[in-house]
Structure formats: structure tokens, C-alpha cells
Amino acid sequence: MKYVIIGNGIASIGAIEGIRKVDAASEILVIGAEDSPAYGRPLISYLLAGKIGPDRLALRPAEFYEKSNVTLKLGTTVTAIDTEAKTVTTDAGETIGYENLLIATGGIPFTPPIPGADGPDVYNFTNLAHAQTLISKAREIKRAVVIGGGLIGLKAGESLFDRGVEVTILELSPRILSLAFDENAASLAGGRLAEVGLAVRCGVSAKEIQRDSAGNLKGVHLTDGDFLQTDVVVIAIGVVPNYGLAKESGLEVDRGIKVDDHMRASAPGVFAAGDVAQARDLLYGDDRVIPIWTNAYNQGFCAGKNMAGADVRFLGSLAMNSISFYGLPTISVGMVNPPEDDASYEVTAVLDEKKKSYRKLVFQDDHLVGYVLVGDIDMAGMYTAFVKFQMPIPEEARRQLVAGEPDVLMWPDDFFQETWNPGTPE
Amino acid sequence: MKRVYPDKEYCIGCHLCELACITAHSASKDLIIAYRDERAASGLSPCKRVFEKGDTCVAISCRHCDEPSCVAACISGGLHKDPETGRTVYDRDKCVGCWSCLMACPYGAIRRHPIENKIVKCDLCEGRAEGPACVQACPNAALKYEER
Numbered sequence: 001m002k003y004v005i006i007g008n009g010i011a012s013i014g015a016i017e018g019i020r021k022v023d024a025a026s027e028i029l030v031i032g033a034e035d036s037p038a039y040g041r042p043l044i045s046y047l048l049a050g051k052i053g054p055d056r057l058a059l060r061p062a063e064f065y066e067k068s069n070v071t072l073k074l075g076t077t078v079t080a081i082d083t084e085a086k087t088v089t090t091d092a093g094e095t096i097g098y099e100n101l102l103i104a105t106g107g108i109p110f111t112p113p114i115p116g117a118d119g120p121d122v123y124n125f126t127n128l129a130h131a132q133t134l135i136s137k138a139r140e141i142k143r144a145v146v147i148g149g150g151l152i153g154l155k156a157g158e159s160l161f162d163r164g165v166e167v168t169i170l171e172l173s174p175r176i177l178s179l180a181f182d183e184n185a186a187s188l189a190g191g192r193l194a195e196v197g198l199a200v201r202c203g204v205s206a207k208e209i210q211r212d213s214a215g216n217l218k219g220v221h222l223t224d225g226d227f228l229q230t231d232v233v234v235i236a237i238g239v240v241p242n243y244g245l246a247k248e249s250g251l252e253v254d255r256g257i258k259v260d261d262h263m264r265a266s267a268p269g270v271f272a273a274g275d276v277a278q279a280r281d282l283l284y285g286d287d288r289v290i291p292i293w294t295n296a297y298n299q300g301f302c303a304g305k306n307m308a309g310a311d312v313r314f315l316g317s318l319a320m321n322s323i324s325f326y327g328l329p330t331i332s333v334g335m336v337n338p339p340e341d342d343a344s345y346e347v348t349a350v351l352d353e354k355k356k357s358y359r360k361l362v363f364q365d366d367h368l369v370g371y372v373l374v375g376d377i378d379m380a381g382m383y384t385a386f387v388k389f390q391m392p393i394p395e396e397a398r399r400q401l402v403a404g405e406p407d408v409l410m411w412p413d414d415f416f417q418e419t420w421n422p423g424t425p426e
Numbered sequence: 427m428k429r430v431y432p433d434k435e436y437c438i439g440c441h442l443c444e445l446a447c448i449t450a451h452s453a454s455k456d457l458i459i460a461y462r463d464e465r466a467a468s469g470l471s472p473c474k475r476v477f478e479k480g481d482t483c484v485a486i487s488c489r490h491c492d493e494p495s496c497v498a499a500c501i502s503g504g505l506h507k508d509p510e511t512g513r514t515v516y517d518r519d520k521c522v523g524c525w526s527c528l529m530a531c532p533y534g535a536i537r538r539h540p541i542e543n544k545i546v547k548c549d550l551c552e553g554r555a556e557g558p559a560c561v562q563a564c565p566n567a568a569l570k571y572e573e574r
């Protein structure tokens with residue numbers, strides 16, 4: 001087989017579209033452990049909340065795979081890769097040869113050891129099956145405790161709450177979304193959740209999950225000595241790269257599968273992309289795992305093109321999150337919490353608690369390297385441009401950015417011209 | 427493919443392209459009704475943005491990029507590239523209003539719909555026989571719709 005892709009998430013879709021940019025015909029085989037064609041993983045919270053039906057989950061139209069000449073082997077798990085013989089083996093006992101292989105196995109939920117966690121009514125929330133389980137569970141339960149106040153935990157909590165469940169979210173660090181947010185943004189978002197009636201408790205976590213002698217879930221003992229009665233616990237602390245398969249096959253693995261600037265892993269013809277890969281970061285220049293949607297697509301797309309023989313460098317991942325809390329939108333991009341002792345950074349922040357709006361910009365020397373917007377997010381893309389294209393920002397332009405008025409006329413003239421009004425053919 | 431190219435040397439910042447845009451995307455196809463009633467009632471808004479700095483102005487909208495950041499960012503399949511026409515196509519029914527595309531598009535080409543959890547983005551006036559209305563309306567030929 002010319003192209004084999006392990007995993008059927010967004011990185012896989014990116015790879016298919018990347019391959020097809022270069023090679024319109026050769027057959028692609030996608031092996032996916034889940035049963036359904038690629039779906040919007042973030043949509044599982046919309047499904048659990050009852051905001052969308054299952055008919056809206058699919059990422060691409062039904063004819064996509066056929067039109068792209070892709071064979072799908074779903075409900076099938078790859079159990080081994082032989083990088084010498086260039087084959088993969090599946091749990092159905094099949095061995096399949098590849099010329100080019102993409103490992104796009106995503107992440108697996110991170111579950112710290114909590115006494116009492118083994119047993120019924122403790123769940124994760126990272127795939128469609130989890131969402132379906134929680135949907136049926138939500139009908140019969142009154143209370144839920146969600147462990148983890150990051151993106152997935154907040155989404156899980158919000159969705160259960162929308163199903164009529166009383167929810168408490170536990171976050172060990174002093175604020176929610178500690179990676180993507182700073183204190184101001186976290187307090188605006190937390191305030192919105194509290195207004196709606198969702199309990200978020202920061203600075204505490206679960207010490208032990210209490211069960212009765214029959215093993216039924218009773219509640220959660222917290223690190224601050226409190227006890228919360230609950231019917232289910234959702235552990236949603238985050239995901240870790242799902243690299244077991246790659247490691248066992250001898251591929252180089254650090255925090256994720258190590259890839260070079262063409263998304264190539266350490267064996268010939270093997271590539272990796274998405275939540276499982278440790279790839280170049282646009283701003284920091286080093287290799288990191290940044291488990292977000294856009295990166296997964298972009299990495300898959302770049303890998304796909306290179307698998308098909310193109311010579312395309314990966315520009316680098318850029319951390320970005322867009323999350324709304326009951327009508328309060330937030331966006332954060334790039335570096336949002338620069339090291340305090342580094343004088344090359346300058347932070348400007350404008351907070352309006354009444355209007356629930358916040359704008360924080362992080363500059364390093366004469367570049368914008370990150371920003372956070374809460375409430376008024378409409379110009380987000382214009383800020384992203386400065387971060388992504390790493391344009392130098394003269395003093396006057398900087399004042400305009402700080403005032404919340406970024407625009408394309410601030411771009412360097414030749415870059416503006418090239419982007420918006422490139423040479424007319426004579 | 428043909429795209430709309432704005433020329434800042436010619437743009438006079440009159441916003442007529444915006445008016446043409448909302449008219450073309452209105453239910454009534456009538457400027458007065460679109461502007462006076464439909465904007466308020468249904469949140470009708472233009473796909474264009476006009477920027478001004480001193481004497482310089484420019485009217486921008488979706489570039490229909492070859493490899494669009496918005497498509498990479500869309501979590502719902504609500505944005506895709508049409509392989510035949512090359513357009514970046516928005517499927518309103520699939521969109522869940524997560525604003526990922528608005529954040530990812532470095533060209534500021536995506537707006538939030540003022541009322542619904544949906545986005546507003548240029549569709550090159552799909553289905554309009556005369557082509558993009560903004561180009562037709564520009565009094566100083568600052569917008570060109572052509573193959574480059």
C-alpha cells in the first residue's frame with residue numbers, strides 16, 4: 001500500500017488532504033480504532049450538551065473518502081509496526097505493507113492514580129463513546145464531579161450541567177485554564193460559570209473516591225478535607241500523547257513521537273502528526289507537543305504532502321484556543337504568561353470588569369508573541385496575523401494594537417501588497 | 427481561480443462595497459430595506475471590512491486562500507475547500523459558532539454574526555450572475571475580480 005494512516009482523527013484528515021494536493025490517485029488506507037468516520041472531537045461536548053445531534057458530527061461529507069480514493073478500516077486497532085519490513089499488524093491479525101506510514105494516534109486521557117478510581121461510574125471524556133455513555137448516564141443521575149479545570153474538564157462540566165446535572169469542577173491550580181489564561185481572564189470566565197450555577201473550586205483536587213462495600217460510588221474526598229456526594233466522577237485532566245505503539249516499534253519518542261521539520265519520525269517512510277507528535281513550535285523554535293485541533297490538521301497536512309513526495313517544511317505549531325462560556329467568548333493565542341524575570345517581554349492589559357471584556361497583549365522586543373481576548377473578540381484574527389507572520393511592529397503601530405485597533409494597513413508595505421494585491425499579469 | 431483583489435491606491439473609503447455586499451446577501455435585495463430593516467431584524471452584516479489610516483484606505487474580505495487557516499481550525503466541518511471551484515466554502519448548518527476560524531484567519535476575514543452563533547464570511551456572491559457585488563459597486567475600480 002502506498003499510504004497507510006493509523007488513526008482517523010483530524011490529523012488523519014489533514015494528511016489525506018495533503019496527500020491529495022500532490023498525488024491525486026494512489027490508494028490511501030486509513031486504519032482507525034473508533035467505529036465512525038472522522039468526527040469533530042471537540043463536538044462531543046456539544047453533543048453531550050444536547051446542542052447538536054449525532055448527524056452533525058461528521059467532519060467531511062459522506063462521499064469524502066470515496067472521492068479521495070481512501071479505504072477505511074474502522075473499528076480496527078494497529079497492534080504493531082515493523083519499521084524494517086515496513087508493515088503494520090492489526091488486531092484482526094492482518095499484516096499490511098506500507099511505503100509511507102503516518103502515525104496519527106492522538107492522545108489518551110491522563111489519569112493520575114486516585115484511590116477508589118477503579119470501578120463503576122468513573123469516566124473520561126475524550127471520545128464519542130464517552131459522550132454517549134455520559135448522555136445515557138445523565139438521565140439517571142443528579143450530581144457529577146469533574147476533576148480538571150482545563151479545556152476538556154470545563155467542557156465536560158458545562159455539558160453535563162446543560163443536561164440538568166448538578167456539577168462541581170475541581171481544579172488543582174489556583175485558576176481554571178491555567179495554561180491558556182491568566183488571572184484576569186480566568187476570573188471573568190469563572191465568574192460567568194458561577195453566574196450560571198456551575199460550581200468551580202480551584203486549589204483543590206480529589207484525594208480519594210469513596211465507595212460503599214458493594215463498590216458503588218458515594219462521593220469524593222477533597223484535598224482540603226471536604227467531602228462531595230456524587231453519582232459520577234469525570235476525570236478530565238488532559239491528554240497525553242498516545243505513543244505506545246511507536247515506542248514499542250523502536251521509533252524515537254520523547255514527550256511525543258519525535259519528528260523533524262518535515263514531520264518525519266526516526267524510521268524511513270514513517271511520519272507522525274497531531275496530538276501524538278512532538279513538533280517544532282513556531283514561537284519557541286524547539287519541539288513540543290501542543291495538543292490542539294489546528295496543529296493536528298496542519299501537521300497532518302504537511303506530513304501528507306511530504307509522504308507524497310513533496311518537500312515541504314512544517315512552519316511550526318502555534319498554541320491557540322477559542323472557548324466560550326455561556327455566551328462569553330475568549331480567545332488566547334501564543335505566549336500568554338511570559339516569564340516574569342525576562343525583561344525582553346512587555347505586557348499590556350486592559351480590563352473592564354463591568355463590560356466583561358479583557359485584552360492582554362504580550363510583546364517580545366518589537367514583536368507580538370501572544371494575546372488574550374475576553375468578550376470583544378472580533379479583531380482576534382488581526383492580532384493572530386502579527387503573531388503568526390512575526391511582523392516587526394514599529395512604535396506607532398504598537399500604540400494602535402494596544403488601543404485595540406489592529407488592521408492590515410499596519411503591515412509592512414511589501415507584505416501587504418504580496419498578500420492582498422499581488423502583481424497583475426501583463 | 428478568480429478572486430477579489432483590493433487596491434489601496436484607488437480605494438477612497440466610501441464603504442459602498444459594504445452596502446453592495448449586504449444588499450446582495452439580503453432577503454429583499456433592496457438596499458434601503460436591507461440597511462434599514464434587515465440589519466436590525468436578522469443581523470445582516472457585510473463580509474467586507476474597510477480600514478482607514480490617514481488618506482489610505484482598503485476594503486478587504488476573505489482571500490479564498492489556497493491553504494486556508496480557517497479550514498484547518500474548523501472543528502465542525504463547517505468550512506471546507508471546494509476542490510472544483512477553489513472557493514473556501516462555509517456550511518452554515520454545520521457551524522457551531524466556536525470562533526476558532528475567526529481566531530485562526532490571520533486576514534481578519536471572519537466576523538461573528540451579530541445575533542446567531544454563526545459566522546459571516548465572503549462567498550464571492552455565489553450564484554450571482556454578475557459576480558461579486560462589491561466589485562461591481564466600487565466607484566473607483568479599487569476592487570478587481572480576476573484570475574492572477
Ligand SMILES: Cc1cc2nc3c(=O)[nH]c(=O)nc-3n(C[C@H](O)[C@H](O)[C@H](O)COP(=O)(O)OP(=O)(O)OC[C@H]3O[C@@H](n4cnc5c(N)ncnc54)[C@H](O)[C@@H]3O)c2cc1C
Binds near residue numbers: 041245
Ligand atoms: C472534549 C474535547 C474538546 C476539545 N476542544 C478543542 C477545541 O475547542 N479546540 C482545540 O484546538 N482542540 C480541542 N480539543 C483537542 C483536539 O480535539 C485534539 O487536539 C485533536 O482531536 C487531535 O487530533 P489527532 O488527529 O491528533 O488525534 P485524535 O483526534 O485523538 O485521533 C486519533 C485517533 O486515532 C485512533 N487510534 C489511536 N491508536 C490507534 C491504533 N493503534 N490503531 C488505530 N487507531 C488508533 C483513536 O481511536 C482516534 O480516533 C478538544 C478535545 C476534547 C477531548
Ligand code: SF4
Binds near residue numbers: 535
Ligand atoms: S477566511 Fe481567512 S483563512 Fe479562510 S480562506 Fe478566507 S482569508 Fe483565508
Ligand code: SF4
Binds near residue numbers: 504522526544545
Ligand atoms: S465558528 Fe463555525 S465555521 Fe468557524 S470554526 Fe467554529 S464551527 Fe467552524
